[in-house]
Structure formats: structure tokens, C-alpha cells
Amino acid sequence: MIQLEEIDRQLRELSETQDFEIQHLTNGDLSIGLYFYSSLINSKLIQERISEPFSSCHSYSEMKNILDAELFCEQVLDEKEMIPKLLEGYSLITFNDTFFSFYAPKVINDKVDYAKNEASVQGPPFALTEDSYANLNLIRRRYASSNLMVKEKEVGKKPKAKLYVMYDKHVVKETVLQELLQKIDDIQDEFIQASGQLENLLSQKKFNFVPLMLVTERPDRIVFSLSQGKIVILVNGSPFALIAPAVFYDFMSAMDDRYQTYWIGIGLVILRYISLFLTICLPAIYIAVISHNPEIFQVQFALSIAGSRAPVPYSSFVEVLFMLFLIEVLIEASIRLPKYIGSTATTVGGLILGQAAQEAGLVSSVMIIITSTVAIANFVVPINEMSFAIRLVKYPLIVFATLFGILGLISGAFCFLVYLVNLRSYGEPFFRLQFGEHASTNSKKRISG
Amino acid sequence: MRRRLGVLFGVLFVLLLFGLSGCGFKDIDKRFFVVAIGIDQGKEKQYKVSLKLAIPTHRIEPGHAAFQIISQEADTISQALELLNSNVDKELDLGHSKIFIIGRNLANDEILTTTDWIFRGSDVQRIEYMALANPSAEEILEASPRSERVPADSLILSFGHEKIGSSLAVTEYLYDFYNRMFELGKDPFLPVVSKKGKSFEVNQVALFNKKELKMVIQPGQTELFSQLVRKPSNFVVSVKKDHLRYSLLIQSFTYRYQIQTPRQQPPILQMDIKVRGRIQEANQALFDKNWGEIERIAEKNIENRYKNLLESMQKHQIDPIGFGLHYMARNHYGKKEWELWQEIYSKMKFNITVDLEIESTGIIK
Amino acid sequence: MMNRYYFYPFILCMLVNTIFYVPVILVEYRFQGAWLAILFAIVFGSTLAYLFTRTMRQFPGQGLPEIFEQRLPVMLSSVISFSLGLLWIVAGGVVLIAFSYIAKMFLNPSIPIEQLLFCLIIVSCYAATRSTAAINYLSEIILIFILPIVVFILFKALQSETFEWNAIMVTTEYIFEIPSWNTLATAMFCFTGYMTLIVLNRFFTWRISLTHFWLVPVTGAITLVSTFLIPIGIHGTQAVENYLYLWVNTVDSLRMEFGFIERVVFYYLMVYVAVSLLFISMSWHIGTELVSSIFRGQSKRYRWIIVGVVGIATWWYGRLTNEKQLIMVAEQWFMIRFMMELLLVLLMVLIGRRKQ
Incomplete structure (x- = not known):
């Protein structure tokens, strides 16, 4: 049985904050008390559903009937439920020593907006929102199947974060699901706000630098992954979803590939892999060719590079590191800056600085071309997470190339491949070629991953 | 704690590796590219080695091929190269050398000993062109037609197949000459480059038996010969x-x-x-x-x-x-x-x- | 389709033979029975491979140590595992040292050999300690990139304007010379890919299908004949034996006039950095797995210790040795491998019979 003193004490405690509202309504015959956070509650809803019927009520049973018949209104039977419910957007109605909770949330951030991080040409233009209910709505509307399961989970210490784990119960791999749920339960003492953060907590290895779960904001990608038997995790308050298991190819494919004709899709994927190669290897190739094996390319090319490098006093790897540092700073700055200043920063940094650095004899003109190629090619990777990870890979290769030239470059690339190939994302080999066999992550045959 | 130590060791390791470098590390602008190698009979010592070095320029234009010729006499070729290397301010890089010219006087019975250096060295391309110079390799190297974009370009192009229609020049490669020096039933030959004004012409072929120069094919017959041994043009x-x-x-x-x-x-x-x-x-x-x-x-x-x-x-x-x-x-x-x-x-x-x-x-x- | 992983070790062994002095040795005996050795190798090699695979596929998902565990006394199985492990470790070491000589000659003339060895050893040790599945995936990705380039190089060599078919015809005169055991053992190396099953069979949790087994003799024949004949076609019957780095020099005799890189040799060298690393990683992986099986220790630490010892030993030997010695070691290795392989296949066939 509910303890009235305890509730009274709790409510008094809650009323210390200014946005907690306590209202007593009377209509002559009856009186009820209303308790809610004014910042979380849609007062119009309360007015319509509670106070208006109440004003025309004359007996206890009549009012109870109204409340019982109301959707999203139920009696509170445990005082411990009370505070979490108030925090979720319920209002508490006391009425003749019984307590009802009425769900009347005010949700502002459930407006569906255009996808910003994973724009698409032909795909559906809208992205997830910050509100999980809205997201669930978006997903279930697309994935019209009763096999779609949603599991609600709470993780972390106080305040707890709410997760929704979604999967198609017919195609999901049961072992992977159990492993993932276990991992979620094991998470402690962190306050989770973003999907990427959750991913870090879920990942098996401490020192990971390639993401093993996919973060996306596109409902069409989520639905597609669900149909492949993957598991999708939504974090309340985050407009991104986590997808596991993920393989390398998922990070390299945009949803657009699927909406184009076959050869265009294949061509785009190949284009991306070439860009990936360029962004990883180009600085290292430059160093290897300039400083160790200048006989590789044609003599004209060697002479013109040597000519353009003539005023540069530093050795090639200093030049490369200097220029790459500048471009990294530029990228980082333009992400954080407001949109309007951002474009100014790129202009100043990219155009003027590059030109000036070359004229000042700090870097060669070929280096400017290489730096910009590296930066542009890096952005071709469709998933941001991977594009950030790839930014890092070129530095170890630069070390290898500085030390051992072409031999080092290939050894370094070999190491990176070995690293990728050895990774597993929830039992799925992360990086390997697939043809022919059942593709668990993609319906088309694919190049790699 | 252990993890941090690991990272620290990693960083130290990378620094150590950077310390290792410096032996093989030589920037492109600290090298001199040898585009052509010539060997003549020396006046005092046995050989005179001449190298045509390309000077890097910012722009490549016809007629502005900047080059430098250095030569040195010594008893062995490697000795001469060592002396040359110490005379110039940058390191000599033979990797881009495209043509190897032997002075006419050296086409005697010791030609295999003379050329042993070039066959043995790993830094010279096997697909290097080989030719006999008339009268001397040094003079041929000095010639530079006005249309040249890159030093020795015209010399190289007159052998290459990019220039279609040249029937007079017969190409001979390093590896093929070496092959013919040993092969039973297939004898070596070399195209002859002779000086003509400021430029040069390639219209004769020198034929060897395994030991020495036996005959020279004159312009009227060179094209016939070239049809027989090389791809027809x-x-x-x-x-x-x-x-x-x-x-x-x-x-x-x-x-x-x-x-x-x-x-x-x-x-x-x-x-x-x-x-x-x-x-x-x-x-x-x-x-x-x-x-x-x-x-x-x-x-x-x-x-x-x-x-x-x-x-x-x-x-x-x-x-x-x-x-x-x-x-x-x-x-x-x-x-x-x-x-x-x-x-x-x-x-x-x-x-x-x-x-x-x-x-x-x-x-x- | 997963069966394709069965063929990658074969292809790898065929590719690596140009580093492993196989063509040098074969060319040396070009007038003394190399032809017949190649012919015998194709027949015997594929027969052995077929027999061995047929036995191993009766034990899906099991490596040699697991198969021996219940069927042989502990001492015997330990001795066999250890000696086979050592055999593969030495193979990796020889290729590593041989390739670092090539790198020193043609890629980085001014870097001391110690550092080149160090670079290759560190990378190979890292790769060798990965999982068996990872090694398989890795070989697939690398081979897919490399094979087109290798085929292109072969094609380019046949197209060379100085390619002399007559020189090849001259060697055919000696086609019926009886080969020495040595030559035969050397030629057989091309088919030794099936030996990797002693460990890689753990990856094959299904019954390996032999429907495409005909690929083994066919590709083996193509590889052996082309690695042996193309150098003769380009360098002639006599000068060919003077070259120490036969294939590097053969490829350096090719020019690609309109290519991004003019000298074909650089394509070859770049491809072979990857091929050698892959071969070393695979052979050391097999070696460490076999040797660590003796200690019944499946922990990662054991493997790291073994690989570390192997790495240091290779580095030490690489500093001391020279090319002349290395070729001799390679020749000895071919002989020992040949005999061990025969015995192993015999043993496995017996075990397989008894199981049925």
C-alpha cells in the first residue's frame, strides 16, 4: 500500500526547484492536486484532458472513471515509481489519497530535419531526431514487419540513459544479440549522451582506432541493416543510431550506391577505395620517392620535383609533417567554427597559406598538391567515424616511409592490412573479401570488406 | 599504469627509429641525376669517365635543358666514379641514367672487361641503351640540340620507340648486349653515334664478334640491318x-x-x-x-x-x-x-x- | 566458394619461388635435366598434394597437432611437429634474408642490411602472431591485388622485342636428360602449398572440395615453366647463368614506355615486398603454431616468445651470412623438405586409412 507521508516528503523535496509546479484544483464538490515539472509538461494537454472534465465532475466515482478511461493515465501503486515518472514527463494527480500518473510530455526536439552528416542525392532526405519515440516511429514506419523487436534498456549510473535495442528476430544472429545485451548490462558508471560514446564502452579492445560499430543518422541505412540481421541501438537524446556488427565495407558504402544503377554504384565504390588509398599513402609515397627511391618515376618528373624542392631547406618528412599539421588544424577548425566563419577559415587557410608557404620556400609546390589531394580524398569516405580514423593512418606510414623508403611504405601498409584483417566485429570478420557466399551485410556482391 | 608505460615505450621506439634514419635518407634535391654515362680511353690513365648531369630546373622548356658534364681519368671506372663523386657537391645518382656510351677506341678485345662495371652494378638500369661513340663519348655527351627539354633527351629519344619512323637507329640494350656477348650463334652489335656539328647522328652500326669490333655497317645498309634485328619501322x-x-x-x-x-x-x-x-x-x-x-x-x-x-x-x-x-x-x-x-x-x-x-x-x- | 582459400597458399608458394632461388637453381641445370625435373615435379607435386588434401579433409577444422593427439605417442608427435615447424620457420627466414638482400641491392642501397632485416622481421613477427583466419583473409586480399600485376609482367616479358624463342628451343635439346634429386626437389617447391594445411586446416571447418583441384597442376606448370623459360628467352642460354638475382634482372630488362612507372622492375619489387612478407608471415605462423603445440600452451605469450626467438635468430643469421651460403641453405632446405614431405604424406595417408 502506498505510504502517504513518504510521498508527501518527496513532493516537498521536489518543490524546491522553481520549475516544479503544485496546483490544487477545486470545483466545489471535489478537489485534486496536480504535480509536475512545468518544463517537461504540455500544459495544454492537462487542461484538455484533466481540468476540463474535472470542472464538470461531481462525484468521486465519476472522476475516477474519467481518469481510468483516459489513455496514458494509470494509478501509481509504488511510491518509488513516482520520481522517475515525473522526470519522464508524467504529471502526478492526487485524488482522494489515490495517485494517478498522466503522460503529457512536451517534446520540442522531435522535429525531423534534413540529414547533415550523411547527405544523399537520391535517398530519403531526413535524418533521425533527438527523441527516441520519434525515431522509433521513423524506423517502424519503414520497416513494416512484426518481426521487428524493440528492447528497452537502461544503462549507466544516475542519471540513467535509455537505450532501445532493435532487431529483426528472424534474421538476427542469436549469439551476437546475447553478447551485445550482456555488454550493455556490463556498462557502469558513465553517463551516456552520444552513440559514439556508447560504442567506445561496448568495444572489446581498449586501443581501437578503427570503429567496429557503425554510427548513422539515416533511417534508410538503419532499416537496411535491420533487414540484414544487424542490431540497431538508439540512444535517447542522440540523433544517431549504432549498428552492429559492422564490416569495413559498410563504412565505405553510401546508401546512394544502392539507389544508382549497378555500374554507377560499383564505380562509386571503386572511386572511394582509390581515394582511400590516396589519402593513406600519398604523403608516404612522396617521402619514399623524394628521399629514397627517386629513380622510380620518369626523369622529367624527378627533375621538376627536384627543381621545385630546391628552395626548401628541410628534409621531406619535416615538410610533409608541417603541411599535414596545417591541414589537420584547418579541418578541425572548420568543423568547430560557426558555418559562416568556417568558409572564411578554409579560404584563408587553404588558398592563401598554401600559396604563401610555397613562395616562402617552406614547402614545394608538389607538396601543396599532395596535401590538398589527401584532404579532399579523405572526405570521400561516407561515414564520418571512418573518415576520422583514416586521417590517423597516414602518420605511421610516414614513419615507415621515412625510415625504409618504398620497402617501408609497403611494409607499413601490410601492417595496416594485417591489423584490419585480424579485427572482428561481434563475431563477423571485419575486413575480408566476399564473393559468392552469403553476404551477411550486403545484398550485392562487393569489392571488399 | 601499464598501458601508459606501453604508450611511452611506443613513442620512445618511434623516436629511436627516427634516430636510425639518415643513412639511406637523401632528399631528391641533394642528388645529382646522371642521365648519360660515357667511357673513353684516357690519355694518362686507362679510362676517362664522363657523366652528363641534369641540373634540376623549375620549368621545363625546350632549348633550356640545363646540364653539366664532368669527367675524370682513372685506371678503373669505379675509381673514376669515386673521384667524381667527391668532386661534386651532391651525391651522384645513376638510377636515372638512360644511355651508356663507349668511346670507339675502347671497342677492342677487352670490351667485356671495360663494361664489367656497368653489368655488375645494381644501381644502373638493365634497359639502359648502349652505343658506340665516334670519335669520343665525351664529345657526344656535350652535344645538345636546341630542341632538348631534358638533358640527353634527344639522344635517348633517338633510340626509343616513341619516335616512330626512325629506321636508321638500331637500339641495343645493356642486357641484350651482355646476352649476345655470351650466346653461341648470336653476336653483339652496337649503334654508332657520331658527332655532326652541334648535334649528332646515329646511322651506323658496329658489329662485334665475341671479342672485338669486326665491321661497321654504313648508312645505306643500316636500315636493312635494323629491320632484321629489331621491330620493323x-x-x-x-x-x-x-x-x-x-x-x-x-x-x-x-x-x-x-x-x-x-x-x-x-x-x-x-x-x-x-x-x-x-x-x-x-x-x-x-x-x-x-x-x-x-x-x-x-x-x-x-x-x-x-x-x-x-x-x-x-x-x-x-x-x-x-x-x-x-x-x-x-x-x-x-x-x-x-x-x-x-x-x-x-x-x-x-x-x-x-x-x-x-x-x-x-x-x- | 569458401573453398577458394585452399588455393591461396599454393599460389603464394608459386609466386615466392623467384625469391627462393628456384629459377636460379633450375637455370643452372638447364642442360642437365631441369626440363625433366619440371615435368616430374608437376606430376609428383600434384599427386602428393592430392593425396594429402584427401586425407586432411577427413579431419575438418583440425590441424596436425590435433590429429596426432589421439593417434600417435606424445613423443613422436612432438618430434614431428617440432621438425615441421622448424622447416617452415627456416623457409620464412631464408626468404626474409634473400629479400632483404634484394632490397639492399635494388631499393635501398644505402641502408645497412641490419635495418632492412629489422624492418621485415618486425612486420612479419606481428603478422605471424595473428589468428589463422586472419592470415587467410590477408592472403586473399593481397593476392587479389598482386596477381593482375604478376600476369601483366609475364605478358610484358613475352612481348619483349628481344625475347628469343630460339634460345628456349635450344634448351629443349636437353629435355630428356635425367635430373638430379636436387633439381627435382627444387622444382617440387612450387607445389608445396598443400603443406600449409598442417595448420591452416583449422580454418577449413568444412570438407574441402577437390572439384577444382585441376587448377593446382595447371597453375603450377605455368609458373614453373615461365619462371624457368622467360629468363632464358631474355638473357639467352649462356648469359642467364651469370645473374644472381635472376628474376629481378629479367624484369629490369622490360620497359613500359607509356606507363606511370617506366621500369617494370619497380612493379615487380613492390609486388614482391608484399609477396615475401605474406609468405614469411604465413610460414612463421605455421611454424609457431606447430612449435607451441608441443608446449600444450595455447596462450598468446608462448607464440610471442617463439616468434621473438625466431626473429632474433633470423636477424643474427642474416647479418652473418652471404648470398653464396644462402643459396646453399636453400638447396639443402629443398632436399630436406622433399624427404619430409614424402614421409609426412605417407604417414597421413596411413592415418587416414585407419580412420576409415
Whole structure:
């Protein structure tokens, strides 16, 4: 049985904050008390559903009937439920020593907006929102199947974060699901706000630098992954979803590939892999060719590079590191800056600085071309997470190339491949070629991953 | 704690590795690219090595090929190179050297010893062109035609196949010369580069037996020779008989041969040549004439010229076309094959038939 | 389709033979039975491979140590595992040292050999300690990139304007010379890919299908004949034996006029950095797995210790040795491998019979 003193004490405690509202309504015959956070509650809803019927009520049973018949209104039977419910957007109605909770949330951030991080040409233009209910709505509307399961989970210490784990119960791999749920339960003492953060907590290895779960904001990608038997995790308050298991190819494919004709899709994927190669290897190739094996390319090319490098006093790897540092700073700055200043920063940094650095004899003109190629090619990777990870890979290769030239470059690339190939994302080999066999992550045959 | 130590060790390791570098690390602007190597007989010492160095420039324009020639005399080539290396301010890089020229005086019986350095070295390309210089390698290296974009470009291009239509230059590569120096039944040759004004010309071929220079093919026969040993390119045949004079541009050239050894008769080399060509100039209208007759005149002409070439090579007992290898590939008499062939070659008769086909008379009759 | 992983070790062994002095040795005996050795190798090699695979596929998902565990006394199985492990470790070491000589000659003339060895050893040790599945995936990705380039190089060599078919015809005169055991053992190396099954069979948790087994003799024949004949076609019958780095020099005799890189040799060298690393990683992986099986220790630490010892030993030997010695070691290795392989296949066939 509910303890009235305890509730009274709790409510008094809650009323210390200014946005907690306590209202007593009377209509002559009856009186009820209303308790809610004014910042979380849609007062119009309360007015319509509670106070208006109440004003025309004359007996206890009549009012109870109204409340019982109301959707999203139920009696509170445990005082411990009370505070979490108030925090979720319920209002508490006391009425003749019984307590009802009425769900009347005010949700502002459930407006569906255009996808910003994973724009698409032909795909559906809208992205997830910050509100999980809205997201669930978006997903279930697309994935019209009763096999779609949603599991609600709470993780972390106080305040707890709410997760929704979604999967198609017919195609999901049961072992992977159990492993993932276990991992979620094991998470402690962190306050989770973003999907990427959750991913870090879920990942098996401490020192990971390639993401093993996919973060996306596109409902069409989520639905597609669900149909492949993957598991999708939504974090309340985050407009991104986590997808596991993920393989390398998922990070390299945009949803657009699927909406184009076959050869265009294949061509785009190949284009991306070439860009990936360029962004990883180009600085290292430059160093290897300039400083160790200048006989590789044609003599004209060697002479013109040597000519353009003539005023540069530093050795090639200093030049490369200097220029790459500048471009990294530029990228980082333009992400954080407001949109309007951002474009100014790129202009100043990219155009003027590059030109000036070359004229000042700090870097060669070929280096400017290489730096910009590296930066542009890096952005071709469709998933941001991977594009950030790839930014890092070129530095170890630069070390290898500085030390051992072409031999080092290939050894370094070999190491990176070995690293990728050895990774597993929830039992799925992360990086390997697939043809022919059942593709668990993609319906088309694919190049790699 | 352990993790941090790991990271620390990682960083230290990378720093250590950077410390290791510096041995092989040499920036491109700290190197001198040797584009051509020349070797002559020295005046005081045994050899004189000359190198053509390319000077890097920002812009590459025709006529502005900046180069520098350095030369040094020493008793061995490697010694000379070492001295040269200490004389210039940057390191010499042989990786881009495209042509190796030997002075005419060195084409004696010690040519294999002279060139041993270049065959042994790993920093020189195997596909380097080889040529004989007339009169000396140094003078050839100094020549620089005005159209040159990159030092020694024109010299290199006159051998390469990018320049289509050059029939006079026969290419010889380092590895192929080395091959021919040892191969039984296939003798080495080298194109001869001779100086002409500020430029040079490549229109002779020097033929060697395994030891020394035996004969030099003159311009009139070089193109014929080049058709036999290398991939065919265009060449011009001028014919004159009675009142008829005309020139043919040969565009397609194929040949095959057979070595016949009938008993009690001298061995015969039966060579069938098939050519197709276009008339380039003539002193009269040819279109309405009997092409068969016109063709026959040219056929006779080509036949005779080939016969002369082959017979003169036979006279010197040299075989750059590889008749001997051809014979040994098809006859299996074990080890004494080689002696057998030498006997056959000295007695051989050449029977050449040319089948010429005129494709057109140009755009006028 | 997963069956394709069965063929990668074969291809890898065929590719690596140009580094492993196989063509040098074969060319040396070009007038003394190399032809017949190649012919015998194709027949015997594929027969052995077929027999061995047929036995191994009766034990899906099991490596040699697991198969021996219940069927042989512990001592015997330990000795066999250890000696086979050592055999593979030495193979990796020889290729590593041989390739570092090539790198020193043609890629980084001014870097001391110690550092080149160090670079290759660190990378190979890292790769060798990865999982068996990872090694399989890795070989697939690398081979897919490399094979087109290798085929292109072969094609380019046949197209060379100085390629002399007559020189090849001259060697055919000696086609019926009886080869020495040595030559035969060397030629057989091309088919040794099936030996990797002693460990890689753990990856094959299904019954390996032999429907495409004909690929093994066919590719083996193509590889052996081309690695043996193309150098002769380009360098002639006599000069060919003077070259120490036969294939590097053969490829350096090719020019690609309109290519991004003009000298074909650089394509070859770049491809072979990857091929050698892959081969070393695979052979050391097999070696460490076999040796660590003796200690019944499946922990990662054991493997790291073994690989570390192997790495240091290779580095030490690489500093001391020279090319002349290395070729001799390679020749000895071929002989020992040949005999061990025969015995192993015999043993496995017996075990397989008994199981049925």
C-alpha cells in the first residue's frame, strides 16, 4: 500500500526547484492536486484532458472513471515509481489519497530535419531526431514487419540513459544479440549522451582506432541493416543510431550506391577505395620517392620535383609533417567554427597559406598538391567515424616511409592490412573479401570488406 | 599504469627509429641525376669517365635543358666514379641514367672487361641503351640540340620507340648486349653515334664478334640491318631503272628464313621477305602502269642489298641476326652442334626472295 | 566458394619461388635435366598434394597437432611437429634474408642490411602472431591485388622485342636428360602449398572440395615453366647463368614506355615486398603454431616468445651470412623438405586409412 507521508516528503523535496509546479484544483464538490515539472509538461494537454472534465465532475466515482478511461493515465501503486515518472514527463494527480500518473510530455526536439552528416542525392532526405519515440516511429514506419523487436534498456549510473535495442528476430544472429545485451548490462558508471560514446564502452579492445560499430543518422541505412540481421541501438537524446556488427565495407558504402544503377554504384565504390588509398599513402609515397627511391618515376618528373624542392631547406618528412599539421588544424577548425566563419577559415587557410608557404620556400609546390589531394580524398569516405580514423593512418606510414623508403611504405601498409584483417566485429570478420557466399551485410556482391 | 608505460615505450621506439634514419635518407634535391654515362680511353690513365648531369630546373622548356658534364681519368671506372663523386657537391645518382656510351677506341678485345662495371652494378638500369661513340663519348655527351627539354633527351629519344619512323637507329640494350656477348650463334652489335656539328647522328652500326669490333655497317645498309634485328619501322627505298625513278616508303616488313643443308651441296639460307609500301615520289605517273613490273624493279633492288649485307657479315664470320641460334634450336646434334654450324656458316649461300606489294601511289596518280 | 582459400597458399608458394632461388637453381641445370625435373615435379607435386588434401579433409577444422593427439605417442608427435615447424620457420627466414638482400641491392642501397632485416622481421613477427583466419583473409586480399600485376609482367616479358624463342628451343635439346634429386626437389617447391594445411586446416571447418583441384597442376606448370623459360628467352642460354638475382634482372630488362612507372622492375619489387612478407608471415605462423603445440600452451605469450626467438635468430643469421651460403641453405632446405614431405604424406595417408 502506498505510504502517504513518504510521498508527501518527496513532493516537498521536489518543490524546491522553481520549475516544479503544485496546483490544487477545486470545483466545489471535489478537489485534486496536480504535480509536475512545468518544463517537461504540455500544459495544454492537462487542461484538455484533466481540468476540463474535472470542472464538470461531481462525484468521486465519476472522476475516477474519467481518469481510468483516459489513455496514458494509470494509478501509481509504488511510491518509488513516482520520481522517475515525473522526470519522464508524467504529471502526478492526487485524488482522494489515490495517485494517478498522466503522460503529457512536451517534446520540442522531435522535429525531423534534413540529414547533415550523411547527405544523399537520391535517398530519403531526413535524418533521425533527438527523441527516441520519434525515431522509433521513423524506423517502424519503414520497416513494416512484426518481426521487428524493440528492447528497452537502461544503462549507466544516475542519471540513467535509455537505450532501445532493435532487431529483426528472424534474421538476427542469436549469439551476437546475447553478447551485445550482456555488454550493455556490463556498462557502469558513465553517463551516456552520444552513440559514439556508447560504442567506445561496448568495444572489446581498449586501443581501437578503427570503429567496429557503425554510427548513422539515416533511417534508410538503419532499416537496411535491420533487414540484414544487424542490431540497431538508439540512444535517447542522440540523433544517431549504432549498428552492429559492422564490416569495413559498410563504412565505405553510401546508401546512394544502392539507389544508382549497378555500374554507377560499383564505380562509386571503386572511386572511394582509390581515394582511400590516396589519402593513406600519398604523403608516404612522396617521402619514399623524394628521399629514397627517386629513380622510380620518369626523369622529367624527378627533375621538376627536384627543381621545385630546391628552395626548401628541410628534409621531406619535416615538410610533409608541417603541411599535414596545417591541414589537420584547418579541418578541425572548420568543423568547430560557426558555418559562416568556417568558409572564411578554409579560404584563408587553404588558398592563401598554401600559396604563401610555397613562395616562402617552406614547402614545394608538389607538396601543396599532395596535401590538398589527401584532404579532399579523405572526405570521400561516407561515414564520418571512418573518415576520422583514416586521417590517423597516414602518420605511421610516414614513419615507415621515412625510415625504409618504398620497402617501408609497403611494409607499413601490410601492417595496416594485417591489423584490419585480424579485427572482428561481434563475431563477423571485419575486413575480408566476399564473393559468392552469403553476404551477411550486403545484398550485392562487393569489392571488399 | 601499464598501458601508459606501453604508450611511452611506443613513442620512445618511434623516436629511436627516427634516430636510425639518415643513412639511406637523401632528399631528391641533394642528388645529382646522371642521365648519360660515357667511357673513353684516357690519355694518362686507362679510362676517362664522363657523366652528363641534369641540373634540376623549375620549368621545363625546350632549348633550356640545363646540364653539366664532368669527367675524370682513372685506371678503373669505379675509381673514376669515386673521384667524381667527391668532386661534386651532391651525391651522384645513376638510377636515372638512360644511355651508356663507349668511346670507339675502347671497342677492342677487352670490351667485356671495360663494361664489367656497368653489368655488375645494381644501381644502373638493365634497359639502359648502349652505343658506340665516334670519335669520343665525351664529345657526344656535350652535344645538345636546341630542341632538348631534358638533358640527353634527344639522344635517348633517338633510340626509343616513341619516335616512330626512325629506321636508321638500331637500339641495343645493356642486357641484350651482355646476352649476345655470351650466346653461341648470336653476336653483339652496337649503334654508332657520331658527332655532326652541334648535334649528332646515329646511322651506323658496329658489329662485334665475341671479342672485338669486326665491321661497321654504313648508312645505306643500316636500315636493312635494323629491320632484321629489331621491330620493323618505316624506311625508304629509292629505285632507279632506265627512265623510271621512284621512292617507296616501306611500312610493313616481315621475314622468315630457313637453313637448308642438302648433301653434297653448299648449305643454303632461304630467306623470304614480305614488304608493303607506298610510293612517295616518282618521276612519272605510275598509277596506270603495270604495278607488277614496278614492284619487280624494287624487289630486285632490295634483294641485292640484303644479299650484300648478309654476305659481308658472313665474310667476317659474324652473326648478329642469330642464324646460328636458329640452326641450333632446330637441329639436335648435342655438343658438337656449334662446330658444325661454324662450318656451315662459312660455306653458306644466301637465297633471298622479296615479295613487294605497292599499296598506293599516294594521293596523285 | 569458401573453398577458394585452399588455393591461396599454393599460389603464394608459386609466386615466392623467384625469391627462393628456384629459377636460379633450375637455370643452372638447364642442360642437365631441369626440363625433366619440371615435368616430374608437376606430376609428383600434384599427386602428393592430392593425396594429402584427401586425407586432411577427413579431419575438418583440425590441424596436425590435433590429429596426432589421439593417434600417435606424445613423443613422436612432438618430434614431428617440432621438425615441421622448424622447416617452415627456416623457409620464412631464408626468404626474409634473400629479400632483404634484394632490397639492399635494388631499393635501398644505402641502408645497412641490419635495418632492412629489422624492418621485415618486425612486420612479419606481428603478422605471424595473428589468428589463422586472419592470415587467410590477408592472403586473399593481397593476392587479389598482386596477381593482375604478376600476369601483366609475364605478358610484358613475352612481348619483349628481344625475347628469343630460339634460345628456349635450344634448351629443349636437353629435355630428356635425367635430373638430379636436387633439381627435382627444387622444382617440387612450387607445389608445396598443400603443406600449409598442417595448420591452416583449422580454418577449413568444412570438407574441402577437390572439384577444382585441376587448377593446382595447371597453375603450377605455368609458373614453373615461365619462371624457368622467360629468363632464358631474355638473357639467352649462356648469359642467364651469370645473374644472381635472376628474376629481378629479367624484369629490369622490360620497359613500359607509356606507363606511370617506366621500369617494370619497380612493379615487380613492390609486388614482391608484399609477396615475401605474406609468405614469411604465413610460414612463421605455421611454424609457431606447430612449435607451441608441443608446449600444450595455447596462450598468446608462448607464440610471442617463439616468434621473438625466431626473429632474433633470423636477424643474427642474416647479418652473418652471404648470398653464396644462402643459396646453399636453400638447396639443402629443398632436399630436406622433399624427404619430409614424402614421409609426412605417407604417414597421413596411413592415418587416414585407419580412420576409415
